[in-house]
Amino acid sequence: MAESSPFDGEPVKRPVQRSDALAFIIACQQDPATGTAFLGEDAAGIEAELDGLDQPWLRNLRTVEQDGTILAACTVDWDPEPSLAWVHGPWGAPEQVDRHGAALVAAVCDAVPAGVERFEMCGHVANGSMADLATGLGWTATEVNYAMVVPASTAARWADPAAPSEQPAPVRRREPVRIRPAEPADIGLLEPLHTAEFGEAYATAAQLLSRHHTVVAEDSTGAVLGYAAGSLQDDGQAYVDFTAVLPGARRHGVGRRLVIGLAERLLAAGDPGMLHLTVRESRAAAHALYLSLGMRQDAALRGYRGPRVTARRPG
Structure with missing residues (x-):
């Protein structure tokens, strides 16, 4: 289980079921505007990719909920060599990412060892919320990749x-x-x-x-x-x-x-x-x-x- 985080006055922490988290992530991955490029669209493939991360994705998952419903979520993976962390997400409707994205990224950054100081996230060019979030964080956009x-x-x-x-x-x-x-x-x-x-x-x-x-x-x-x-x-x-x-x-x-x-x-x-x-x-x-x-x-x-x-x- 993961725990939801009460960012910006959101509900208090409570355990998040794996099945609920997977369903939310899979739904977001179906739309280029809410998905991450690190995962695909196929449900079984998404689960396999998450389970194959070097770090336990559910343990590092941070969510924002309301009335038991996940509104936004984010997890992280990292490798001490080459000292790089990959932010998976934030997932959620654009308005939820606009509101909670920075706090979610900060929360998953807290899970990454101090020696890892380079972070990356990636999405479809249609994911405007991720682009806006990166701008707000002061992160640099890479060249478009096909x-x-x-x-x-x-x-x-x-x-x-x-x-x-x-x-x-x-x-x-x-x-x-x-x-x-x-x-x-x-x-x-x-x-x-x-x-x-x-x-x-x-x-x-x-x-x-x-x-x-x-x-x-x-x-x-x-x-x-x-x-x-x-x-x-x-x-x-x-x-x-x-x-x-x-x-x-x-x-x-x-x-x-x-x-x-x-x-x-x-x-x-x-x-x-x-x-x-x-x-x-x-x-x-x-x-x-x-x-x-x-x-x-x-x-x-x-x-x-x-x-x-x-x-x-x-x-």
Whole structure:
């Protein structure tokens, strides 16, 4: 059970049933204007994702209620490395998030260890309440990211040279490119590329080897040209999390080879129904690549990042 919090004169604390909390979150996730990008829309998938968080979501859940009905809710997850916390929510009708969102975020921040000082939340661009909340908190908005998706059955055909393609294959590099699993010895090459492309991302370069399926592309001399890393989420779906190619190796089909090679490994590791990824709005070439592979744009997302929020105390 979680406890509801009496923010701004709201009802006193009382236990919150898991089933009630799940029903509320699932209902909010059905609407881009009230959902978080960290979870999907499928009820079973949402529950699996919440249960798969590193921290117990129900224990960290904070809610606002009235007459036994949940009006707004928020929970949090964090990882000491790379010292980042993810705010899930706040969920609720826009007027409830406008009223209680800042207090809910402050409440879940209180649950996060003091050593973690970077926080992030993410939602559909239609979630105006989250955007307004982030502005009020002084958090910075990220670039818009497009969520792309493709059936696993389509991704399974990418590696087949005989499979039809919507666009002509890109010009190939003169030297052959080999895709192989990343090895511990690659970390010194992956780290600067990962940092340059993704900055303080939700996974460190070391975690690409320990927590993700990661492949690298190398030329005939063994020089690494780029990498792609992905994972199978708790809801069973496959995600391409990171893809980066050295500037001098771009526009030669290396990115395509990396995505295809990673997709092969993800599909072999599980039985996902869909393959997902996100691409920044400014990455027009990458966006075109994913469309050429048969992926469709599913949503436009924006993240918000900032420091710990402290609750305002009366008096």
